[in-house]
Amino acid sequence: MISRRGLSATSIREMAKHAKAPLGSTYHFFPEGKQQLAGEAVRYTGEWVARSLRKELEAGPAAGLRAFLDLWRKIVVDSDFHAGCPVLAVAIEEPPADEVPPALAAAAEVFEQWEGLLAASLRDHGAGEERAAQLATLVVAAVEGTVAMCRAKRSTQPLDHAAEQLQVLIAAAIGD
Numbered sequence: 001m002i003s004r005r006g007l008s009a010t011s012i013r014e015m016a017k018h019a020k021a022p023l024g025s026t027y028h029f030f031p032e033g034k035q036q037l038a039g040e041a042v043r044y045t046g047e048w049v050a051r052s053l054r055k056e057l058e059a060g061p062a063a064g065l066r067a068f069l070d071l072w073r074k075i076v077v078d079s080d081f082h083a084g085c086p087v088l089a090v091a092i093e094e095p096p097a098d099e100v101p102p103a104l105a106a107a108a109e110v111f112e113q114w115e116g117l118l119a120a121s122l123r124d125h126g127a128g129e130e131r132a133a134q135l136a137t138l139v140v141a142a143v144e145g146t147v148a149m150c151r152a153k154r155s156t157q158p159l160d161h162a163a164e165q166l167q168v169l170i171a172a173a174i175g176d
Contacts, residue, residue: 002041003086004079012037038090038103045086046110050117057121061170064121065139068114069163072147073156081154087111088144114140127173135173139166 001010001018012034016026030037049071056067075083091107115136122132142162149158 002089003083035102039106042087042090042106050113053117060125061121073159076150081151084147084151125174131173
């Protein structure tokens with residue numbers, strides 16, 4: 001639901017109904033409410049993506065990038081361009097002044113996790129420390145941004161274009 005509508009447009013009541021869970025149980029397990037539930041949903045998504053990344057990165061950073069891109073391509077295409085990344089959806093919500101809501105903190109953790117996995121693979125395959133970190137950030141930012149563009153354009157073209165350029169950058173970074 002968050003990946004389709006964003007966090008603000010999704011109530012805890014709707015989340016409970018979508019999960020076929022009693023509303024009272026939802027508040028029992030998530031006493032801090034929507035922010036806590038959204039934070040857990042973001043962490044769950046983050047780990048689901050990270051598992052795929054870890055597996056594919058065993059074959060190297062280029063394989064990891066392809067898997068990362070393929071995963072998001074499948075999500076946007078299978079949802080007929082209605083769903084994107086729930087981590088990004090939470091990250092772009094306007095936080096209250098002087099506060100970092102739990103869901104936003106979870107989104108930051110997930111992005112760092114994905115960047116860390118990509119950076120480690122780049123380093124393991126010959127990229128320098130700083131270049132690996134910067135390229136990992138670029139990959140995550142580019143993929144997240146192109147997922148949003150795919151939804152807006154109702155096309156995978158932005159993802160395809162970014163994929164080509166990111167592959168070139170990875171190859172240059174690891175000396176392929």
